[in-house]
Structure formats: structure tokens, C-alpha cells
Amino acid sequence: MMQTLRYVVFRDLLLAMRRRADVATTLFFFVIVASLFPLGVGPDPKLLRVMAPGILWVGALLASMLSLGRLFAEDYADGSLEQLVLAPEPLTLVVIGKVVAHWLVSGLPLVLISPVIALQFDLPREAMVTLLLALLLGTPLLSLIGAIGAALTVGVRGGGVLISLLVLPLYVPVLIFGAGAVDASAMGMEAGGHLSILGALLLLGMVLAPWATAAALRISLE
């Protein structure tokens, strides 16, 4: 079982390594979106400090969503997704592997670069640590929820725009608690409550989302 998981993760990581530009695109999208906000609302540091948690989180949400198209679409196009569904290994396991790979490729780089962007917005140091922790808990959840949307729109025309309509409303709780945690610690309050809820949501997502994704994949491929 672990072997299947490892195989799927390695395979997707290898595919991502072969197309490094795709990974970089997601990352740069995140950086560019975050840099657009000061240009739009003005360079006032006080204002930017207040808005930073929200901006960083919305940027992470959009970046994670944009990369969802790659999760199943290419495997569907070359037929390997069908083989994965037909394989005797449980489909939920394959889904978990693909989600883990998606997070490693599109979520983890965001987490690692976020302190640099937080510096641009002049976030205090404690808030930066919270931001890292919150993104670390929240971005896997984004990949898990997004996988459901990606599986539902496999092979659907206009899937790219449709997926945003399906997935973004479901991202709302992650945004609220993620940005809330950073907000709280930027104001010098305890962020533990927000982080605990993010963790609880992540656990819930880990249990339910792969299952729903597998069901959606089966429907999409019948």
C-alpha cells in the first residue's frame, strides 16, 4: 500500500521536474499577485500591514487553484488516468498520492517564499512565524478540496473557469482561519485557536476529500 502511494508521488514529482516551468509559473503568479496590491491601494505601510494576511492568503488560494488543472487533466489526456482507475490498488490511495505531489509542487514553494513577501508588507516577526504555520496547515487543505473540483471537471469543456466557481466558495473557511491566525498574531494575540481549527479542518479534509475525489473521478471516467 505504501509502495503504491510512494510510486504515485514519485511519478508526479518526476513529471513536475520534467516541466519545471509550470512549477515556477505558480510561484511567480503568487509573487506577482501580492505585488499588485500595493500598486492598487497605495504604498502606505500601515494600510499594507493590516491587509497583508488577507492578500497573502488570497494569493495562495488563487495560485493553488490555478495549478489544479494539472492535477488530473494531463493524465486524462494521455490515458494514464484510466489505467490508474483500473488498477487493483484503491483509487483513494492514488488520489492521496496525487494530492501529496500537488502540494509538494505547488503548495510547499508558496509556504517557503511567503516570509519574503511578508517582509515586503512589513509583517512583525511573530506574525511571520504564524503565517508559515498557517500556510503549512492550510495549503494541503487547499490541494485536498481542490482535488474534488479538479476530478469533477476532468474532460469538461471550459473546465478551467468552471473549477474556480466550484472550488473558491469551498475555500472560504480556510481563508478565514488562515488569515485570522496571521491577523491575530499581528495584533499580538494568541493564534493557537485559529491554527487548531485549521488543523482540525485539515484532518477532516484528509478523511473525506480523497473519498469524494475518487467518486468524482469514477463518474468522470465512466
Place this chain on the structure above:
Amino acid sequence: MKLNWFKYAAPATFYPLAGKLIPWFALAAAGLTVAGLYLSFFVAPTDFQQGESYRIIFIHVPAAWMSMFIYIVMAGWAAAGLIFNTRLSSMMASALAPTGALFTFIALWTGALWGKPTWGAWWVWDARLTSELILLFLYMGFMALHAAIDDPRRADRASAVLALVGVVNVPIIYFSVKWWNTLHQGASVSMTMAPKMAATMLLGMLVMALACWMYSIAAALARVRCIILEREQQAEWIANLGEPA
């Protein structure tokens, strides 16, 4: 006596039944609307705080109730369609979605109309308003996904999964938005009505809620009849229906 629960699960038997039921529900909706409007405009007293503008709650509150209730019913039908693989259940789910979205929109719109004179703002980022808006997005996503997939059976099942995911998420979204709102504490307005509501006000609201309910059933049945005709156009029994009089 043994009941055959599945008799009306077949579109061929349900189609005429729905046709017979629609006038009754439509009549009930019309009658209750007249009674409810009479109660709400002429019987219910003027609110001493909000004046006449409060009267919009007679459509606002029932619409908000229906918007949430219809989503649950829709997800229930979608789940039934997924589990029993019955075509009619999925058709009911897609027939309910536009009505639910309509009520969500009415609830938001009338809320804005009420908010302007009462709070002085068309829109406030209140927990209920925000979660109602997200509910509208969920309805839109359901309908958009259904419309994007050409094969109707596949569309049914894919949107059923989405509806079920939405049902799990609705309470999470509601509570997270609620908490977000209390944390930010923007404008200090309270959505709660005056603590004691006059009995006639409550009665008017309940009658209007029943009217909305009856309307939803009539509208959904009428829509499901259209969907049946559209999807089953190859079936023999539809050819035997003959020209509509």
C-alpha cells in the same frame, strides 16, 4: 396492503402525477400569498422602531429559509439519485436548483432593500449575509457544472457529488463566517429582530413561508416535467402523449 414505493420513481408514471399536482400547489401558493400579503400589509402593526420598512421581512425571511431548505432537499435528491441510480431523483435535484438560487437571490436583494433605510448601507459584511452569498455561489456552481457536462447522466452524478460536498461544507462555512464576523466586528449592527414579535407579524411570516413552500413545489414540479420531456424524448410513452390540447 403493500405499498409500491417505486411506482412513481419512473418518469412515465410521475409525469402525469406531477401534471395533476401542479394546479393544486399553484392554487395553494396563490391563496396563501394573498392571505400572507393581507396579513403583512393590513393586519400586522407598524414596528415602533423600524416603521413600515420592516415589512420586507415578510418576503425576506421566508426566502432565506427556503434558500437553505431547498439546498438540503436538492442535495437529498441528488444523493438518492447517486445511491439508487434513479433518473427521476437527479432530475428533481436539477429542477430544484434554479428555484433555490432564485430564493437566495431574493433573500439577498430584499436584505439590501431593508438594510438601506435601517442600517444606512446596502450591504454589510454580516455573517448571515456573507454565508447567504456563498450559498448563492454554491447554487451557481451546481448549475454551471451540470450545464458544462453534455451527457445528462454523467452531469447528474457529478453535480450530485458537488451538492453533497456542499452540504458538508455549509455548516463549516456558516460557523467560520460567523466567527470571522465577530472577530472583525465592523459596524456594530445587530441582525436580530426586536426581541418580541407581535403574534400577527409571526403569523404573516409563517403564512408567507408556506406560500413560498407551495410555490417552490409547483415550480419544481413544472420544471421537472420539462426536464422529463427533454431527456426522455425518445421514449414511447411520450410519443403516445399526443399533442397538447
